[in-house]
Amino acid sequence: xSKIYDVAVIGAGAVGSSVTYYNTLxxxxxxxxxxxxxxxxxxxxxxxxxxxxxxxxxxxxxxxKASQDMFPALSEELDYxxxxxxxxxxxxxxxEEEIEIAKGFCEDMKKCGIEMRILNKQEVHEDxxxxxxxxxAGLETISDGSVYPIGLAYGFALKAEKLGAExxxxxxxxxxxxxxxxxxxxxxxxxxxxxxxxxCAGVWSPVIGEMVGLDIPIQARxxxxxxxxxxFQVARRKVHEFGYMLTKFQSGTYKRPVSERVERNGxxxxxEPTAANNFLIxxxxxxxxxxxxxxxxxxxxLAERAMRFFxxxxxxxxxxxxxxxxxxxxxxxxxxxxTPVPGFYIAAGxxxxxxxxxxxxxxxxxxxxxxxxxFMDLSPLSYDRFIK
Amino acid sequence: MGNGVxxxxxxxxEEIKKANGWPTEKRFAKGPxxxxxxxxxxxxxxxxxxxxxxxxxxxxxxxxxxxVDREKCTGCGLCVAACSGLAIFVIDKTYSETEATVSFPxxxxxxxxxxxxxxxxxxGGEYRCEGTIVRVMNPKRNDHTAVVTMAVPKEYIDDVRxxxxxxxxxxxxxFEPVIPDGPIDDDVIVCRCEEITAGExxxxxxxxxxxxxxxxxxxxxxxxxxCQGRTCGKLVTRIIQEETGKKPxxxxxxxxxxxxxxxxxxxxxxxxEGGCGDE
Numbered sequence: 001x002s003k004i005y006d007v008a009v010i011g012a013g014a015v016g017s018s019v020t021y022y023n024t025l026x027x028x029x030x031x032x033x034x035x036x037x038x039x040x041x042x043x044x045x046x047x048x049x050x051x052x053x054x055x056x057x058x059x060x061x062x063x064x065k066a067s068q069d070m071f072p073a074l075s076e077e078l079d080y081x082x083x084x085x086x087x088x089x090x091x092x093x094x095x096e097e098e099i100e101i102a103k104g105f106c107e108d109m110k111k112c113g114i115e116m117r118i119l120n121k122q123e124v125h126e127d128x129x130x131x132x133x134x135x136x137a138g139l140e141t142i143s144d145g146s147v148y149p150i151g152l153a154y155g156f157a158l159k160a161e162k163l164g165a166e167x168x169x170x171x172x173x174x175x176x177x178x179x180x181x182x183x184x185x186x187x188x189x190x191x192x193x194x195x196x197x198x199x200c201a202g203v204w205s206p207v208i209g210e211m212v213g214l215d216i217p218i219q220a221r222x223x224x225x226x227x228x229x230x231x232f233q234v235a236r237r238k239v240h241e242f243g244y245m246l247t248k249f250q251s252g253t254y255k256r257p258v259s260e261r262v263e264r265n266g267x268x269x270x271x272e273p274t275a276a277n278n279f280l281i282x283x284x285x286x287x288x289x290x291x292x293x294x295x296x297x298x299x300x301x302l303a304e305r306a307m308r309f310f311x312x313x314x315x316x317x318x319x320x321x322x323x324x325x326x327x328x329x330x331x332x333x334x335x336x337x338x339t340p341v342p343g344f345y346i347a348a349g350x351x352x353x354x355x356x357x358x359x360x361x362x363x364x365x366x367x368x369x370x371x372x373x374x375f376m377d378l379s380p381l382s383y384d385r386f387i388k
Numbered sequence: 389m390g391n392g393v394x395x396x397x398x399x400x401x402e403e404i405k406k407a408n409g410w411p412t413e414k415r416f417a418k419g420p421x422x423x424x425x426x427x428x429x430x431x432x433x434x435x436x437x438x439x440x441x442x443x444x445x446x447x448x449x450x451x452x453x454x455x456v457d458r459e460k461c462t463g464c465g466l467c468v469a470a471c472s473g474l475a476i477f478v479i480d481k482t483y484s485e486t487e488a489t490v491s492f493p494x495x496x497x498x499x500x501x502x503x504x505x506x507x508x509x510x511x512g513g514e515y516r517c518e519g520t521i522v523r524v525m526n527p528k529r530n531d532h533t534a535v536v537t538m539a540v541p542k543e544y545i546d547d548v549r550x551x552x553x554x555x556x557x558x559x560x561x562x563f564e565p566v567i568p569d570g571p572i573d574d575d576v577i578v579c580r581c582e583e584i585t586a587g588e589x590x591x592x593x594x595x596x597x598x599x600x601x602x603x604x605x606x607x608x609x610x611x612x613x614x615c616q617g618r619t620c621g622k623l624v625t626r627i628i629q630e631e632t633g634k635k636p637x638x639x640x641x642x643x644x645x646x647x648x649x650x651x652x653x654x655x656x657x658x659x660x661e662g663g664c665g666d667e
């Protein structure tokens with residue numbers, strides 16, 4: 001009989017690496033399996049924003065805040081440099097209507113214990129001097145930060161390995177059988193036996209779910225990003241347009257004053273300065289299967305929208321564009337829960353929040369497997385909510 | 389009859405006839421005539437200007453394939469040296485009772501001498517028969533493209549288009565690879581844009597388990613800068629090869645992503661005159 005692992009984690013992105021790390025910390029014998037490298041899929045095609053400002057007031061925001069609060073300690077305990085920087089973030093408000101919506105949003109967030117404040121025209125321009133002159137107001141979140149997302153996944157995975165976890169990379173899972181209380185995971189290299197399985201395969205988690213008869217309602221929602229050259233400081237911290245919330249949640253009746261190509265491609269301005277002194281520009285959203293090519297229209301719309309807020313970018317060069325797949329669920333909340341298959345857990349479907357939510361996701365999955373009470377009611381994340 | 393220029397690297401008879409036509413036997417009987425074997429629509433027209441009889445027409449657009457007016461053509465061969473694609477030949481089927489000549493461009497030294505017996509080759513470079521050199525024209529205006537006229541038996545004249553190089557290396561001789569003189573020192577900068585050293589790349593292989601150029605890039609930023617790995621990709625591959633013992637062809641290169649060259653936000657958004665936005 002081969003070795004029996006306590007936990008087999010499938011998917012070595014930020015979420016799977018975190019699940020591996022926190023289970024290992026609890027003393028479990030863990031193996032992390034991936035068809036490719038650590039952070040090869042969505043985690044290497046993302047930005048590194050660790051935000052609470054783009055969450056819905058209520059459970060969503062509280063869960064995100066709990067995760068965000070773990071980063072300062074993580075940047076100490078992981079050996080790999082994750083480039084955690086906490087400078088807050090700034091929403092740009094473009095119209096009177098946005099200012100009104102933002103005021104209500106700000107109040108609701110305060111009730112969840114999340115500190116935000118409205119900046120008037122003078123304040124917002126003092127905050128970011130290169131901003132387009134006509135921007136009338138802003139909304140500041142104090143606690144937001146950023147990391148190097150790939151580094152975060154390496155940090156989790158390599159530290160877990162150091163603590164005794166096993167990494168089985170470049171080893172696709174072909175099928176899963178259940179024998180009594182044990183799972184036999186058939187991989188390209190070997191059969192792996194485990195008491196618990198955590199499906200952290202993100203966009204590809206439905207394929208893994210199917211192997212144990214579970215229907216997982218996760219779909220790929222493509223996003224494209226432009227990378228600028230290393231240059232002067234355009235903005236000192238993470239800046240995005242308030243309309244980003246609207247494109248993310250596809251809610252409300254408010255229409256942004258934008259061009260057709262911006263609207264058509266779900267483009268909303270997101271600016272993220274990196275530790276290497278260049279910056280990333282997002283964001284776009286569309287359902288395009290597993291296509292991760294970049295298309296010129298989306299790239300044009302991203303550039304157009306970026307220049308609307310920071311006209312100074314006109315002469316800055318774009319050196320690269322990339323595209324990734326967000327694991328989308330119909331209600332925009334991840335699945336972090338057990339399933340009707342005892343011992344089979346899902347930690348996937350974080351859409352664009354997987355990097356930021358990876359620490360808390362890893363921690364609560366480790367709690368569940370150890371049989372501990374979760375730190376808050378996690379029913380909004382249950383797999384059951386999708387069972388008809 | 390050949391698979392065509394895309395697959396074989398030289399045009400098939402069908403392609404030649406379709407693109408440029410073919411002289412009639414009646415025309416061949418009158419004496420030397422030029423045949424353009426230019427089948428790809430390349431923007432090029434020196435042949436048009438080279439012909440003193442105005443017998444070759446490319447016209448507009450410049451990507452047209454050349455058309456030879458066989459009645460105007462005198463078979464002088466000036467177009468043979470003028471064609472930068474080495475794709476024009478003069479055929480003379482009236483050379484003798486049993487032999488015809490082909491005049492072809494030839495850029496290998498040493499040049500043959502009239503009277504030499506040489507190996508006559510087909511368009512694809514295969515030996516077809518023995519040929520006899522009749523004439524070698526290499527005036528200054530040809531700019532080192534000699535025009536060689538060679539006689540071969542008539543039955544081979546549609547196939548033969550060149551001769552074997554006189555000092556061609558022996559079949560078994562191969563090019564010697566450049567052997568690097570030992571591993572690169574740890575403190576040498578490999579990725580210049582991001583200033584990543586060979587030592588950091590070795591660390592990414594040894595400690596962080598990087599096995600491909602992309603995996604190294606994600607771990608230590610080599611190739612993430614302005615040139616996007618165009619400069620350091622090969623060196624990173626070599627270091628991975630040294631560290632892992634893999635062959636270069638087993639090491640995946642980094643992923644190519646747009647833009648091919650850096651463009652500004654202004655150009656991309658189409659806000660600037662001459663930008664790529666409208667193209």
